[in-house]
Amino acid sequence: MRIGIIDAELLGRDKHRFPNLVCEKISAYWKGKGAKVVLLYDYKELWKYDHVYISKVFTDTPCPQKLYDETWLEKHPKIHIGGTGFYFNKAPNLPDEIEHHMPDYHLYDDWIEDNVRKAEESAKLNGKPFNKNSYMIQFKEYLDYSIGFLTRGCFRKCGFCVNKKYDHVFKHSPLEEFYDPTRKKICMLDDNFLGCPHWKEMLNELISTGKQFKFKQGLDERLLTEEKCEMLFNSKYDGDFTFAFDKIEDYKLINSKLELIAKYKKNKSVKFYVLVGFDSTDAKDIENAFVRIELLLRYGCLPYIMRFQNKNETPWKDSKYRTLYVALARWCNQPSIVKKMSFRQFCEANQALKKTKDGTLCSTMKAMVDFEKEYPEIAKKFFDVRMEEHRKITEER
Secondary structure (H helix, E strand, C coil): CEEEEEEHHHHHCCCCCCCCHHHHHHHHHHHHCCCEEEECCCCCCHHHCCEEEEECCCCCCCCCHHHHCHHHHHHCCCEEEECHHHHHHHCCCCCHHHHCCCCCCCCCHHHHHHHHHHHHHHHHHCCCCCCHHHHHHHHHHHHCEEEECCEECCCCCCCCCCCCCCCCCEECCCHHHCCCCCCCEEEECCCCHHHCCCHHHHHHHHHHCCCEEEECCCCCHHHCCHHHHHHHHCCCECCCEEEECCCHHHHHHHHHHHHHHHHHCCCCCEEEEEEECCCCCCHHHHHHHHHHHHHHHHCCCEEEEEECCCCCCCHHHHCCCHHHHHHHHHHHCCHHHHCCCCHHHHHHHHHHHHCCCCCCCCHHHHHHHHHHHHCHHHHHHHCCCCHHHHHHHHHHC
16 A cells, blocks of 8 residues: 655745644554555655545645646545645544544654755755754754644634634643654644643643643633743743734733733743734724734734735735835844834834935835825834833833
């Protein structure tokens, strides 16, 4: 039995560096049955395999159009597609015997070795030194982490979110189902871990492993309590504590939770996803983004701009303020910049790099200047806000 597996993101996204958990589970399941499993690097000659499984996470990941054709798929019953990238919030579940199988954490080993070999050869050909340790950092998610879901579901039903299949949070699998003690760290993909009634026992189990761990999808700060903060911020957490500030309507609640976080976070890094371009793509949406960013900077938290898109549309790209959305993301999504520069300083720095002699404004600077002319009060209130100054004021309080 020959099984072909395609990770659509691996083929369609140049900088994608995260393993597909479904692919790893399918691989482990078939290897357990004695099958020869191959991770495929293209969509050619699929007929050579007894079964081919294609998993796609993101709707904008490119793949052959024929895979969306039900008639074509019916003619090729040995080709199986799945994932939110194809079905959005209606993706069918895996069979239990696959869903609850220990992942094959070695599925990507040959692909990684191939990348390393090509990078070494390229460096040698160009007479450049090759630092293998530095190069291997991009593969840490493939090599260092046990990955899985402790819980499934979310009760929020947010309009922009793909996770609408369930209306509550429930235990999905025990930690030992995907935990490999030989791996350095643990990564959870849970939708809303803190919304599960059993969060405490599961968090204690994670802590008891002695491993660093993280929730890649983020945590729901609206559910934080003194107890949850004390346990989380005193744990061996891996990287940024990640939350989300999606709705301006949650401003007062988020403000109160930031006060709570400030009591416990100490010097640990806290990041919030900031959704833009969902309710609208007008000046009000830009203002609401800055209102949320200003609050986060005040508490020393990193904002990370998420520009809304779904399988059918990317509204911000059609906006009058498209370039401003790009500039806002470039400013916020680089921690070393947003920590030190205001939005105005960032735009001015971009202009300085252009070194134009005729006074022509770069696209970033022009977007800022045009918006400031149109809405001077918004610009006056937010364009010069800096994290360092805000944090000092908050600490003094």
